[in-house]
Amino acid sequence: MLAKTSRPRLSAVYQRSGLFDRLDNARRQHSVTLVSGPPGAGKTTLVSSYLELRNLRCLWYQIDSGDEDVATFFHYFTQAAKNHFAPNALALPEFEPGNVSDLIRFSRQYFRAFYAGRDTPLVVVLENYQELAEDSPLHDVVRVACEEILEHCHLVIVSRHACPKALFRKRFSDAVTIIGPDDLVLTPDETRCIAESKGIKISSGAAALDLQTRSAGWMMGLMLVIERARRDNTGKKLSLSLRDGQEEPLFDYFVGEVFRGLDVDCRELLMQIAFLPKMTVHRIARLTGTKKGGALLSELMRKNLFVTHHGGKESAYQFHPLFREFLLDQAAVRYLDADLRTLQCKAAEVLISDGDDEAAID
Numbered sequence: 001m002l003a004k005t006s007r008p009r010l011s012a013v014y015q016r017s018g019l020f021d022r023l024d025n026a027r028r029q030h031s032v033t034l035v036s037g038p039p040g041a042g043k044t045t046l047v048s049s050y051l052e053l054r055n056l057r058c059l060w061y062q063i064d065s066g067d068e069d070v071a072t073f074f075h076y077f078t079q080a081a082k083n084h085f086a087p088n089a090l091a092l093p094e095f096e097p098g099n100v101s102d103l104i105r106f107s108r109q110y111f112r113a114f115y116a117g118r119d120t121p122l123v124v125v126l127e128n129y130q131e132l133a134e135d136s137p138l139h140d141v142v143r144v145a146c147e148e149i150l151e152h153c154h155l156v157i158v159s160r161h162a163c164p165k166a167l168f169r170k171r172f173s174d175a176v177t178i179i180g181p182d183d184l185v186l187t188p189d190e191t192r193c194i195a196e197s198k199g200i201k202i203s204s205g206a207a208a209l210d211l212q213t214r215s216a217g218w219m220m221g222l223m224l225v226i227e228r229a230r231r232d233n234t235g236k237k238l239s240l241s242l243r244d245g246q247e248e249p250l251f252d253y254f255v256g257e258v259f260r261g262l263d264v265d266c267r268e269l270l271m272q273i274a275f276l277p278k279m280t281v282h283r284i285a286r287l288t289g290t291k292k293g294g295a296l297l298s299e300l301m302r303k304n305l306f307v308t309h310h311g312g313k314e315s316a317y318q319f320h321p322l323f324r325e326f327l328l329d330q331a332a333v334r335y336l337d338a339d340l341r342t343l344q345c346k347a348a349e350v351l352i353s354d355g356d357d358e359a360a361i362d
Contacts, residue, residue: 005080007060026177038304040220089117107144115150129159142166185217274327275347
């Protein structure tokens, strides 16, 4: 119970003032904020450090697979809510098995009582929202929580996914502030400040920009490379290469976050696609001989798993630079040298046929 409903306690966290200002505006203008981004982007750290700096009372609730049973959610949420009630507040209605048949009605009664029971401002945080299945009944419960919220309260949803189902109505009625993956990307100045706060010297603005570019502003990538610099006692020398051996923390991170959730065919497809620096559905199909690649990248992008999408004459996908290096490293282990050369040549032919000679030469 305590871990599920306790705000993470942080120490020596870099304060992202620009995003803190965004969260201030969100509380003034909207009732709900969605913070979404890839694993390791600093979502939880951002929200927790903001609440601590602003000295805001919060009810922090960490969602997991057990909350698919809405009775479990209401039980734990009620236990946490008791710490935030006014002395004269009415008790929250208890969830009973019969309430499942009219879940919306019960949820509306519950959250009206919950919000009315507060006499001071409160921020409610639902973390790890991506743990809910697409058809989870808890989406309807959260949607009602968004609709019934009162002015002195604010709801923050932290998720890897771009827009949880429960928020669709709120989002399109302009009642939600969205802090997405692009907003969470570290700037060169933030990269420099974080590295120097950890005892790593950045010699110039160009060095900070290079580090930010190589990590694509990914918080976890930066923290892992800083940790390696400390471990190796390299001090000023920072490297983001994955080629120092398979014990590399970045390697383990990508395996754990992405590869373990995919079957063998999907893993192999990603390794092949990685030979294309920019990936259109047309290029992927020509290189791999299957039309499944576009759907796979679309799904990874929806889950904010190191894939970005770019519009234009023909929309294209791109891997995070470090994730692409990881995939190419995996391909070098997976394929024989002759097969690798064949794959490289085929990728070059696809790029040449699209007029991308520079990428083909690379």
